[in-house]
Amino acid sequence: MRISVIIPVYNAEKFIYQAVESVLQFDEVIEIILIEDKSPDNALQICQQLAEKHDRVKLYQHPDKENHGASSSRNLGIEKATGDFVAFLDADDYFLPNRFDAERELFKNPKVEGVYGALGVHYYSEKAKQQYYPLYGDRLTTVYKKYKAKDVFPGQLHMLGSFGLFSIDTLTIRRESLMKKMKTLFKSHLRLHEDTEFLFRLSYYLDLYPGSIDKAVAMRGVHENNRITKVDMRVIDPAFSRALLWKEVDQWSQTENAIPRETKIHIKRMRRSFEIAKAPTLKKWGMIAKYLVTDYKSIRSGLYNINFRGSLI
Incomplete structure (x- = not known):
């Protein structure tokens, strides 16, 4: 397997080292693509240090060096990727050692176009845990049982409560299938829930299979400044x-x-x-x-x- 891992970087100076280090442990990962999205903190300097230190870390910015959001950043990462498979990681999250265990076996079958797994929760501070524990608890974000690929799209739409969810952090995609079958990648005009919208369409066009769904393969890092938690906790309606x-x-x-x-x-x-x-x-x-x-x-x-x-x- 030759995997490209794409990490959009925005306002993540405290976390990007851990994210990158968690990916470097895998020999299958041929490149870690950092897309620095005009962070207001020192994330760019840290990304530059990581790229200088590790041959597999590649740093890019948007052509105008402005902020374009996670969707455009992931799209740029896909454009730059050279691996046969693509995986994603948010800059404040990290992979666990079993991240690609299921993929090593499942992708031997050419019919498997994508594999998803379970996401755990890590609270970076006690304040963050007090603030967001009612939202996430210690639960896995996962699909609750193994479904056939044809059932993933309707399952997400019709049976959301009983079907469960999978996260972009736990998804690995066959790049050839992604480029051939997806008419549009991430929609750049969406600044929130862009990954959910992408996953709905992806599960319609591609055959996605369950990997590790009862044990986390990656961890969601929860802190006071999470973009999506600010939405879920009603900072944004x-x-x-x-x-x-x-x-x-x-x-x-x-x-x-x-x-x-x-x-x-x-x-x-x-x-x-x-x-x-x-x-x-x-x-x-x-x-x-x-x-x-x-x-x-x-x-x-x-x-x-x-x-x-x-x-x-």
């Missing part, structure tokens, strides 16, 4: 960010004729649920009344309890 996500998924699904009609309807209901959840209270009641008339099922579904009711209080 989570309903607003998820409404944008499902709007994007809805628009994409309409372009794929092979997606079953019932799946497209489910996606549209998810979009509507978050659009209602993010609306002001008076508008929210009006939207609910509208959908009671035009789409009674979406109001009667579990989405009502999850997204509408809590935001009406």
Whole structure:
């Protein structure tokens, strides 16, 4: 196996050393591609030091040396990658020694186009643990049982609660399949939930298989300045960010004729649920009344309890 690991770097001076060191332990990794995204801290200098110290560490910036976000940074990393396989790591996370154990066997089968695993949680400080433990606890982010590749896309959409989730940090992709089958890589205009949107589409186009799903292969580093935890803990309205996500998924699904009609309807209901959840209270009641008339099922579904009711209080 020849693996390229892509790490977008933004505001991660405290963590990038650990991330890179966690990847260097694997002989299969032929290159660690750092995409420095105009960090406001000293991350660029640290990346330069790492690139000088290790032959396998390659440092890039965007052509204009400006900030373009995680999506554009990952896309640039994919463009620069030379490995047969691509893996991703956030700069404040790290790999565990078993990260590619399952991949070594599964990728011997040419039908396997991607492998996903379980993600653990590491709190960098007691303050971070106190702040975010209600959100993550000590739980694994994982798919709960081994599913066939054909079930991954509908499972993520229809059975989110019972199916589970996998993370970009635990995903390894056959690069040839990625470049041939994905019409669009990460969408650069999305600044939040861009990885979730990518994983939905990826699981539709590629055959993804479970690796280690009951034991972590990587760790999510949780600290006070995590970008996504700020969203989930309502520094940014989570309903607003998820409404944008499902709007994007809805628009994409309409372009794929092979997606079953019932799946497209489910996606549209998810979009509507978050659009209602993010609306002001008076508008929210009006939207609910509208959908009671035009789409009674979406109001009667579990989405009502999850997204509408809590935001009406």
